[in-house]
Amino acid sequence: MSKTTFKPIACGATLPVNNIHAVSVSIPTLREVIDYEEGLNGIHDKIKSGYPRFMLHPYLKLMAQYLKTKYNVPSCYEVVLLSSKKAVKLVSDTYFIHNPFKIDEPFGVILVLNETSQLQKVLSFIQHVGCNLSSRFAQKYLYEHGVIDRLHQEELLDTNIAKTTLLNILGKAYKQPVENIALAPSGMNAVYGVLKGLKSIQNANSRNILVQFGWLYLDTMNVVKHYFKRNRVFYDIHNKKALEKYLKSYGKQVSAIVTEVPTNPLVQTVDIKWLKNLCDAYNIPLVIDSTLATPYNVDLKPYADIFIESLTKFACGNADVLMGAIILNENSRFSCMQSEFFKHCDEPYIQDIQRISYEIRGYEARMKKINHNTKLLVEYLEKQPYVKTIYHTHQEKCKANYQAIQRDDSAFGGLISVVFHKPFDEVYDQLNFAKGPSLGTEFTLLMPYVYLAHYDMIQSKEGQAVLKAFDMDINLLRISVGCEDIEEIKKEFDKLL
Template sequence: MNKEIFSHIPCGQTLPQNNIHAVSVSMPSLQDVIDYEEQTPEILEKITVAYPRFIMHPYLKLLAKYLKEKYKISDSYEVVLLSSKKAVEVVSSKYFIHNKIEINEPFGVILVQNGTSQLQKVLKFIQHVGYNLSSRLAEDYLYKVGIISKLHQENLEEKTKAKEILISNLATAYKQPTKNICLNPSGMNSMYCVLKGLKDIQAKNSRTILVQLGWLYLDTMNIVNHYFEENKIFHDISKLDLLEEFLKKDGLKVSAIVTEIPTNPLVQTVDLEKLKNLCKTYSIPLVIDSTFATPYNLDLNAYADIYVESLTKFACGNADVLMGAIILNETSKISFISQEFFKHCDEPYIKDIQRMAFQIKDYKKRVKKISSNTKKLVEYFKTASFIDEIFYCLQEKYATNYKKLMIDEESICGIVSVTFKKDFQKVYDNLNFAKGPSLGTEFTLLMPYTYLAHYDLITSKEGNKFLEKISLPINLIRISVGTENIEEIIKEFEKINFI
């Protein structure tokens, strides 16, 4: 009897398993997810490593404790670690924080008073802007001072060549010069640096409105709210006539339009031809989060002025590096000064760059395999009696828009979201795929998207109405299709027939 390749992964196990630098964590039951969202003591004992912008890595906790003792810091202060001293300036200036003691470390440290609302605000802000300290930097520091006895063993590119390999791979993928690419310690930090740059530019040209097109990733929307007092949101990307009417009135006040191609989690693609023409009419920069598309699925060169990609996802493929990139389009008709965006950027830790440089060499091959698997999985879902709705990049309403951008006939985004005709909790609990946050992994990864991203909306009547208004199903599973044998992936989904 053949051994099944998918098996139950206990709650709290890292994804990938046995990897201290993993950015995802197993939440195998819907109750695990609910307990995590409600922060029950039992779940917090199990989940010690998760997406680093949401849960503090255990090495960062150890490092904060060590620094507290090293600098004799009072218990009335919380030690908060940041990616750099530049990050300290950003956070400190927003929350008027001034360390009362001199702290000299090769990364950022701020002291925030315990028992105040400020601490939670600071931690939330860091989550949104992505200035997180690298777990690999913390690991090296702790090893050097003898707090931990061994380092995680992993494949790394040579230190002297790693950054060049990483940047050149991205330059080739995006068909851009290397000077137009900048790395960041997270994908959200890339988005923050772009939006902060746009904010600086708008102060000079009186364009005060930022347009958000589509239901964007949670923290992108949070950054928009932090930095743009005036913003306009168009939830339905299929109704560009509403945007057009708005631009007729206020187009010359718009500093940029931000969107995702395709959108997360409903995998919808806007009519980029029409959108770009609108941008051209009013000289508006178009910022595209290309994480889902990847430069190997879609050609966005004729449309994007600025790309933002979370390299943590498909570029890494193993969910064990937090990193992002900003890519400025050389062919853009909008005049940009790269320093306006790159000046806010932090250099990722060298070992993260080494790891990403090793992983990115298989980027194209990985995406092509995932694309092929996704096509076959969608065809299976179309005939499956237990499926209610399928959201994928070639769904009829958006197919023409997507096809115009495809690099080849296999270039389908590796994300599929589905709802079911069967009990959602039973379906989720009984599937043995890896289940947790993140996407773009070589292993198939499921996420109950609305529960993990918008639990606050699920738990209120007003929130439920809003979710209905934007057509975001509560009982939706987002599937990040992996590179495993497609027959095995389908075989695992077949279990739903017997639930």
Template sequence: MNKNYFNHIPTGETLPVNNVHAVSVSMPYLQDVIDYELQTPEILETIKSGYPRFVLHPYLKQLGLYIKDKYKVSDDYEVVVLSSQKAVKLVSDKYYINNKLEVDEAFGVILVQKNTCQLQRVLSYIQHVGCNLSSRLAEKYLFDLGLIDSIHEEELEDESKAHDIIIDTLANAYNQPKDKVCLAPSGMNAIYSVVRGINSIQAHNGRTVLVQFGWLYLDTMNIVNHHYQESKVFPDILNLDLLEEYLKTDGLKVSAIVTEVPTNPLLKTVDIKRLRKLCDEYNIPLVIDTTFATPYNLNLEDYADIFVESLTKFACGNADVLMGAIILNKRNNLSHMTTEFFKHCDPVYIKDKQRLAYEIKDYKSRVKKVSSNTKALAAYFEKCSYIDKVFYCLNDENKDNYSQTMRDDNSLTGIISVTFNKPFKEVYDKLNFAKGPSLGTEFTLLMPYTYLAHWDLIQSEEGNKFLEEIGLPIDLLRISVGVEPIDEIINEFKKLEEF
């Protein structure tokens, strides 16, 4: 981002700007978001890229067309490119696709009939399990064929060092052996792999129910629903009494408990000591998504059996790499089953590793700067006349729970969510921060969370009632705080005092 800090970024521009591998896209007006959800022709023409699991990258589209022509595929079929042959088998087995295309390529290809409900189901499943093909792999393929003119210029770590740099950084941050860390092509692929691994290990023990504790990220819940016939959701992460009562009768049926620390987007934090005690009592593995916490803000080593992190977020910091990680805790009784958890992960393309290896060197310092800025911004919001509610990890409701695991007194997860006592559209449209999906960027990034994550619930009276029940406001702004000077960040928000 430029040093003027906060300027209007046109609709459809990549975030970060001028980066073909960006995982976010600019939606500066609330109407852009609404039009995107409605899939209007005008917005689809403007927004040509976005978060790779949700919006097919232009290079993947171009590659699909090339493969269709190269292998003379009938117009009755859609060519779908995947990260690997393993992904082809996964999707084909799930949806009984027999028309696999035998290709001699460094990626997977399946054919799905056009204009069928199966096509949408297949694309949704790929989104959920995160086995999308790397845009950098597609870029190199197209460039080598002469179908695109150039390769995006970016700083890359040496190919021979990249993998070890990432693994070493994560192993040190989580205080775990290097052989207990595995990379995946996305955070969702990491979660998918853990869910599959737990299912494989626990099913023969009669443990067939996976518990989702807290209202988790949408695709996490979708993965669970794909691979578990039985799952139990406890939306309120602060109400451990309900979970405890459930475990008294069905605790021996539970294969694992999956949670986020803190939750997205309301930044609630479970009483982690009590949750760990319950897991120990019923011998239940605890899986924690630490994407928001990062290993540098919270110390969860004594609580989680398995950590899952989306490296696309704070570890990358620049929103231009899609990658995830599984970290097994050496202290638990699952650590010897490394292969079972890691075997479901898809391979990660080397240039994605090279890019992340370059960026992850600043992971700790980036998180500490973001944490400091978040603390100052939260203090400012607490006194603002235009703010209705502020959600962050050290508010009164979560202070004791969050403090149990803080690395130091200055640690604060780099996300704040707020609601306003002014019209949401006017607030959203007025601010000149980058606005679009994703989080964890070095530049401050705003997202109208409920609009982008739960548009379907906004559209019905029943959905609105459900959002109210789980305490998720429709007009919620999630702020991923950046590393810009905090005075500049606060001054941009002060514009809201003017109307």
């Protein structure tokens, strides 16, 4: 790869730059991050797009305006777009909303009264279950109806082979038959499909508690709370006795244990062999989100009953497609229950499949380069006087747990998190890497994790106490290491000396 000089990226620019389908957005200073969270200083005039589940895509805004005119929708209604008519039924059944008149479109449309608590509930629900309409679908619709005059140019795999290619690559990576894999329009929709499937199965056997083991991704926790009124959270994956004690009393009522390998953002790995043995003792299925590990870094086939992966991350590598996958382990008793899990997910839009099928062909090689760079960057940062704490797969506290499942010594992982001795705004503002939400990109991407994922907790003493109790430093910087020249990456960090 050619030498890279990292340059500032303007606030509001898409990441990747000049890509209308980008799922990340540049927020280059800590002041702008805080303004974004609090809606201050006209920040939303700069930031017009972002992670699609959290921020409405510009094309979806245009579609909503177009449909309002086309169907003469009264101004008191908000036009909310969904991935399918099945998703409309899900929202309608959940919130008892029904369109006051017929809207005939080949996608999901629901009308919700403006300026109501119901609207915010609906939007949050869509965010959590990941049934957003594709920006590529919106682009095609707007172009065909004369609202926009050009299409974003990108490389796509042929329609006839795209889905087969994608499933075959995932099947080979996970060592699973392709019929055990289902695609979803986002990673969160895959999570939703699994949890809905578990809930329908547990209704038949009276298991109605879901256990969350470890500090999981924000929306995974939200979906758990929504669908399992009885849920138990164990944030500390090293406190084995707490989980063992709980299962002695409630093990026969637990529907599943859900965990991430490794966790986000502290990159900690559970003792997976111990956890699997515990699950087997109580006949509990183990659900593993393998997004951060990737199937190329670890072998979890002997342990997981169900895998979930956000293909938006390392599988895509370019942060320009939302997609997820459910992988049922052929060794699990659930392998014959595909319909119970797969039926709840929406089918991704074909052009999204074409795009990610093109990008996933570089998945394995991309991970090799990212692993190499991450290992060398950790070695570099561990020697720097401005670094207070660094979290990575080989951190001493859980190094043995990760090594027990890694495919080989080079499988270091692509994520690290750092706490600094220096003031956080000084560190964050000075570095010229891409800065915004998401991870798994071929370009190095920084995220002020707690500010963007748990800003509400920063605002209260109770929230801050929870963060502190589980080593979630407010000023933690999550680094998704890219494929650039490692010497250039280190050179950028030299600015902090």
